Amino acid sequence: MTFLIAENGVQTYLPILxxxxxxxxxxxxxMxxxxxxxxxxxxxxxxxxxxCGIESQGNARTPFSIKYFLVAILFxxxxxxxxxxxxxxxNFKNLGVLGLIEMFMFxxxxxxxxxxxxxxxxxKWE
Amino acid sequence: MSTIDIKPENKPEGLEGAGFFATSLEKVVGLARANSLWPLPFATSCCGIEFMATMASHYDLSRFGSERLSFSPRQADLLMVMGTISKKLAPVLRQVYEQMAEPKWVLSMGACASSGGIFDTYSVLQGIDRVIPVDVYIPGCPPRPEQVLDGILKIQELSKSEGLRMRNSPEYKAKLALYGIE
Known part of the structure; x- marks a missing residue:
């Protein structure tokens, strides 16, 4: 049994499609x-x-302190x-001194x- | 060495031939539902400890398709109430039941959940069937894991035989209306 599959070109990607x-x-x-x-x-x-079966209190979309966002982003x-x-x-040894300097700059x-x-x-969290 | 007889799942009635098997959708859905029940453990006391033994390796509830416990009612099929339900907890239990997706079953495990048990006092709900409909009761104080497995197999039988239209029937709605559930 033989399959006709082009050696190159877009057709080779047909199975992925x-x-x-x-x-x-x-x-x-x-669904x-x-x-x-x-x-x-x-x-x-x-x-x-x-x-958990208990009546929910208030709205989930209330404003809260920007500090949470700051800490999260910094993390x-x-x-x-x-x-x-x-x-x-x-790759520490391969990169050598140049890599060390670059990483220290970063x-x-x-x-x-x-x-x-x-x-x-x-x-500051106060 | 002793041999263990493994009983395969009973095939539903259907048309059979070389390499194919045809049956009604209702039976296939019933089989699928029965063998993939996701329990929501509502464990409040010692029956919950027996349930832990039921889930652990020795009794291994996952053999019956209940591997995955759901702690959210949205993905649960079976509400397992295990332990004393106080009157203060009754509305919580009721809300958990109401928020479960259809189809859903309820298993009441042990004397306390089924009837209040020894706690015949002002603070304890005398059986969860006062607030939600129950499908299977397991007796015992607390019941052994074998009894829990038996109860789950009874739920499986129920789910296999209930059919596709039961949950939309006026009888089912009337049953829920008895408990004041829409």
């Missing part, structure tokens, strides 16, 4: 089927937010810095930023 169609088709079909086959019941209590920043250091540490910039936010008082 078919896989995407099959995957999307499965999701759409199963629609469960939607129409399954029994449903709707009431005011059913549609309420689930808070992400320094988290990324640490992640960058892993591949650098693995860290230096971030430390300057850290000093700046401490001076600005972004991490």
């Amino acid at each position: 078919f896989m995407f169609i099959a995957a999307m088709g499965f999701i759409v079909t199963s 629609l089927a469960t939607h129409y086959l399954g029994p449903k019941r709707k009431s005011k209590i059913k549609d309420e937010a689930f808070e 992400v920043l320094f988290d990324v810095e640490v992640i960058f250091m892993y591949p650098w540490a693995v 860290m230096g910039f971030l430390v300057l930023g850290l000093l700046y936010i401490i001076k600005k008082g972004a991490l």
